[in-house]
Structures are given as C-alpha cells and as structure tokens.
Amino acid sequence: RRGxxxxxxxxxxxxxxxxxxxxxNGTVRNLVAEMEALEKPESMSVYDAVCILPVYQYGSYKQxxxxxxxxxxxxxxxxxxxxxxxxxxxxxxxxxxxLALLPYQSFHSGAAAAIKKAESALLxxxxxxxSFAYSAQYREANLxxxxxxxxxxxxxxxxxxxxxxxxxxNGSTPLGYLTFVAARAxxxxxxxxxxxxxxxxxxxxACCGKRRSC
Numbered sequence: 001r002r003g004x005x006x007x008x009x010x011x012x013x014x015x016x017x018x019x020x021x022x023x024x025n026g027t028v029r030n031l032v033a034e035m036e037a038l039e040k041p042e043s044m045s046v047y048d049a050v051c052i053l054p055v056y057q058y059g060s061y062k063q064x065x066x067x068x069x070x071x072x073x074x075x076x077x078x079x080x081x082x083x084x085x086x087x088x089x090x091x092x093x094x095x096x097x098x099l100a101l102l103p104y105q106s107f108h109s110g111a112a113a114a115i116k117k118a119e120s121a122l123l124x125x126x127x128x129x130x131s132f133a134y135s136a137q138y139r140e141a142n143l144x145x146x147x148x149x150x151x152x153x154x155x156x157x158x159x160x161x162x163x164x165x166x167x168x169x170n171g172s173t174p175l176g177y178l179t180f181v182a183a184r185a186x187x188x189x190x191x192x193x194x195x196x197x198x199x200x201x202x203x204x205x206a207c208c209g210k211r212r213s214c
Contacts, residue, residue, distance in 0.1 A: 003050075004051070005051075006035060007051050009061070035055070039066065046087050058103075074104055078110050081097075085114070085118045090134065095148035099155055119153075131177045161175040
C-alpha cells in the first residue's frame with residue numbers, strides 16, 4: 001500500500017493536486033504523511049522504496065518525522081540488486097530504481113555504479129520488436145515494463161525512438177513498440193496494422209490501418 005501511495009503522490013500533482021491537502025469527500029487528508037506512517041523498515045520492499053524515494057526529489061515534498069531517511073531508502077534499493085544488476089529481478093522495478101537513484105548518484109556511494117549496471121542489464125533484455133519483458137525469466141513483451149524502461153532510458157540520455165543502441169536488427173525501437181500498441185488500441189480489432197519502426201510516421205499508419213513494407 002505504501003508503495004502504491006508513493007506512485008499516486010507522484011501522479012496527482014499533474015492534475016494540480018497538492019497531496020498534503022487532498023479533499024476526500026469533505027475530509028482533508030495528507031497523503032504524504034499517511035504514506036510515511038506506513039514506512040516500517042522491517043517490512044519495506046524494494047518496490048516500496050523505489051516508489052517512495054522520488055516523492056522527495058521529483059515531487060518536492062518535505063519529509064516528516066516518521067519518514068525513512070533517503071539514505072535508508074537508497075540502501076534498501078541497493079541491497080536488492082541481483083548479480084545482473086536488476087532490482088527485485090524485475091524489469092519494471094529496475095527502471096523505477098534507476099529513476100529513483102539518479103538524483104543521488106553524485107553523492108551516494110554505490111548509486112552511480114548500480115545505475116550503470118542496471119542500464120546494461122536492461123539494454124541486454126530488449127526484444128526484437130523493441131519491447132521488454134516483465135523479468136529476465138521471460139521474453140514475452142510487457143507493456144508496463146516497456147513504458148517504465150523507456151522513461152528510465154530517456155532519463156539516462158537515450159532517444160528511445162531512434163537511438164542506434166536501441167534499434168534492433170529489423171529496425172524496431174522501444175518507443176516504436178509503445179506507439180504501435182497505442183495505435184492498435186485506438187483502432188477496431190479487425191484493423192490490420194503491423195509494428196512501427198524507426199523513422200516511420202505512426203499517425204499515417206494509424207489513420208490508414210494498412211500494411212506497408214518497411
């Protein structure tokens with residue numbers, strides 16, 4: 001629950017909501033304080049940590065007295081890296097860990113090295129269609145994992161639409177995969193379209209819904 005609250009707290013400001021003063025059917029709630037009250041070091045998971053840590057850097061909320069210190073959250077994240085560099089052995093959690101650790105890499109020992117290792121691990125997991133699987137145990141494309149990896153790699157300086165380091169042998173890219181899925185979802189089920197590749201215009205493909213040679 002505390003990890004999910006961290007994700008909500010990061011998302012709600014985009015709608016103009018101050019998460020320290022949320023009107024819940026007439027009751028004013030401080031979601032940040034509620035999240036912090038749930039932070040128990042002995043039961044915190046790496047998922048909790050990667051969702052909570054960004055609240056204070058990207059969300060600009062101040063920590064309360066009951067919150068775990070950023071250094072403790074970072075230590076928890078780093079302690080859950082596997083031999084390959086993945087966090088919690090999951091693609092999505094690894095991408096979230098990179099985003100959570102980035103603001104601290106210049107002054108926390110181990111954070112920069114962990115980010116670099118996680119970056120290499122994610123790059124090695126890209127599928128031929130540009131997607132990423134849920135974990136290293138699978139190869140099946142996972143939409144949520146791919147979206148999170150795109151966010152992390154973009155934060156690391158990659159262009160997920162055209163970077164040669166992310167372009168597969170058939171010309172697919174991570175952002176191309178996401179664009180394809182989004183376009184397919186907006187069309188009738190019977191509309192025949194094929195995946196997007198680097199350099200193609202996704203709007204023209206979505207509008208006509210016809211197969212084209214690449």
